[in-house]
Amino acid sequence: xxxxxxxxxxxxxxxxxxxxxxxxxxxxxxxxxxxxxxxxxxxxxxxxxxxxxxxxxxxxxxxxxxxxxxxxxxxxxxxxxxxxxxxxxxxxxxxxxxxxxxxxxxxxxxxxxxxxxxxxxxxxxxxxxxxxxxxxxxxxxxxxxxxxxxxxxxxxxxxxxxxxxxxxxxxxxxxxxxxxxxxxxxxxxxxxxxxxxxxxxxxxxxxxxxxxxxxxxxxxxxxxxxxxxxxxxxxxxxxxxxxxxxxxxxxxxxxxxxxxxxxxxxxxxxxxxxxxxxxxxxxxxxxxxxxxxxxxxxxxxxxxxxx
Ligand code: PSU
Ligand code: MN
Numbered sequence: 001x002x003x004x005x006x007x008x009x010x011x012x013x014x015x016x017x018x019x020x021x022x023x024x025x026x027x028x029x030x031x032x033x034x035x036x037x038x039x040x041x042x043x044x045x046x047x048x049x050x051x052x053x054x055x056x057x058x059x060x061x062x063x064x065x066x067x068x069x070x071x072x073x074x075x076x077x078x079x080x081x082x083x084x085x086x087x088x089x090x091x092x093x094x095x096x097x098x099x100x101x102x103x104x105x106x107x108x109x110x111x112x113x114x115x116x117x118x119x120x121x122x123x124x125x126x127x128x129x130x131x132x133x134x135x136x137x138x139x140x141x142x143x144x145x146x147x148x149x150x151x152x153x154x155x156x157x158x159x160x161x162x163x164x165x166x167x168x169x170x171x172x173x174x175x176x177x178x179x180x181x182x183x184x185x186x187x188x189x190x191x192x193x194x195x196x197x198x199x200x201x202x203x204x205x206x207x208x209x210x211x212x213x214x215x216x217x218x219x220x221x222x223x224x225x226x227x228x229x230x231x232x233x234x235x236x237x238x239x240x241x242x243x244x245x246x247x248x249x250x251x252x253x254x255x256x257x258x259x260x261x262x263x264x265x266x267x268x269x270x271x272x273x274x275x276x277x278x279x280x281x282x283x284x285x286x287x288x289x290x291x292x293x294x295x296x297x298x299x300x301x302x303x304x305x306x307x
Contacts, residue, residue, distance in 0.1 A: 006122060009102050012062075013074025019060040020123050025302035027054045027295065028119035028127040028157075031065035031075065035083050035109035036092050036269045037130070038284060039276060046288050047080055050128065050295035057299035062124055064115045066093060069105030073122050083109055092265050094147045112159060113151035116228065120155045125218075125305060127157055128298035130291040131165035131195040132230060134173030136267065137254065144267065145176065152228040153180035158218045158305075160231045160298040162290040163193035163200055167250060167271045170200045181227045185217060186234075187297060193234035196241040196275075196286050204232070211297070215304035233297045235290040241283055249278040 006012075012020070019026045029050055034043045051061040063075040065083050072079060083090045093101055093108040095117040101108050110118065112129050119127060133146025146168075152159060164173045174192065177184055186192065186207035194200030208214045208231075218229050241249075253274035262270045275283045 007071075009069070010071045010073060010122065012122065013072070013076065015060055016062045016074035016122075023306055025059040025299070025306040026062050026124045026126070027059050027298045027302050028073075028115055028124045029061055029063040029295065030112055030115040030127070030129055031063055031080065031083055031109035032092050032111045032114075033130055033291065034080060035090050037272055038287060039273070040084065042284050042288055043084065044081075046291055048077070049288070049292045053292050053296040054299040057296060057303060059299035059302045061295075062119065062122075064110050064118050065090070066098065066101055066106060066108045066110070068107055069102055071098070071102070071118055073118065073124070083107060092269070094265070095151050096147065111148065113147040116151055116155045116157040116159065120157050125157060126160070126298050126302040128160045128291070128295040130161065130287050130294065131163060132159065132161040133268065134164035134168040134170070135176055137167075137169045139169060139172065142263075144264075149173070149176050149180055149182070152177075152182045152230065154226060155228050156222045156226060157228040158214070158231055158298075158301060159228060160187070160233055160294045160301065162195050162235055162294060163232050164195065165268065165272075166195040166197060166200065166246065167253065167268070167275070170194070170202065174202055177230065181225060182230055183217075183221060183227075184230045184232055185214060186232050187214065189232070189234050191234075193232050195290070196235070196246055196283055197243060198234040198237045198240045211300035211304040214301045218301070218305065231297070231301065233294050235286060235293065239286065239289050241279065241286045245279055245282065249275050249283065252278045
């Protein structure tokens with residue numbers, strides 16, 4: 001991890017800079033989930049709760065985003081507030097968008113793909129999110145597959161997520177992760193999590209019993225492969241969304257996205273927002289608890305990696 005070779009467009013918060021220089025474990029967080037994935041005011045609560053959960057385990061949170069043409073690793077609450085300001089109009093930035101956005105001095109929120117690309121450049125090995133992006137339903141015609149997958153295939157980062165979003169084609173996404181050489185490890189489970197649901201109904205080849213085993217597997221993996229790793233941490237069954245409500249909401253949200261003609265990067269935010277409306281906010285509460293749990297697990301793995 002070299003702070004010396006950072007591009008001049010990077011600004012690290014003092015806390016993150018200190019941590020990286022002194023091998024204090026750091027966990028990257030994305031800003032798209034806050035700006036485009038969750039409604040106000042819960043989005044601010046989630047951001048704060050994730051940072052608290054990471055600190056509680058002895059790691060340092062580094063929320064990533066672009067502010068006026070600077071890459072910020074370790075956004076302050078005020079900076080994140082700027083990104084959430086509708087007046088700022090922060091774009092949703094995947095990995096491919098960042099160079100152009102920097103050239104135009106823009107502000108924007110980074111997706112998982114964007115976040116791991118930048119975090120890895122700064123020497124951060126672990127990231128937490130809610131649900132990874134993946135292959136959308138109907139992708140055989142639309143070709144809509146999240147750049148999160150390809151970014152994970154070329155970035156040596158361990159991402160902790162509750163599987164992939166259940167709005168996706170989960171089976172196809174697992175196949176793509178296989179093709180791309182990205183290992184999927186169940187965290188204390190042998191079944192792939194289903195984002196709002198504890199179990200998506202797919203058996204996993206590998207499972208770990210805690211942070212030490214996860215860190216050990218990632219250490220060996222990165223020694224022989226350039227790809228990242230997905231650590232799949234399910235929401236506790238007693239906290240999941242009611243499965244019947246989930247299935248109804250899913251149908252309604254996908255129908256809604258089709259009716260309004262959503263395409264490209266607008267699809268995921270529109271489907272998640274409609275999911276929240278249909279479930280009267282229940283999906284937001286579930287999303288909130290799973291992402292905070294993922295942040296805590298990511299921090300524990302970062303601590304294990306640094307010891
Ligand atoms: N996890 C969540 N909510 C979200 C996301 C992840 O619980 O909104 C975001 C992440 O930024 C992820 C993005 O990278 O959704 C995927 O978007 P797309 O399908 O357009 O690649
Ligand atoms: Mn897409």
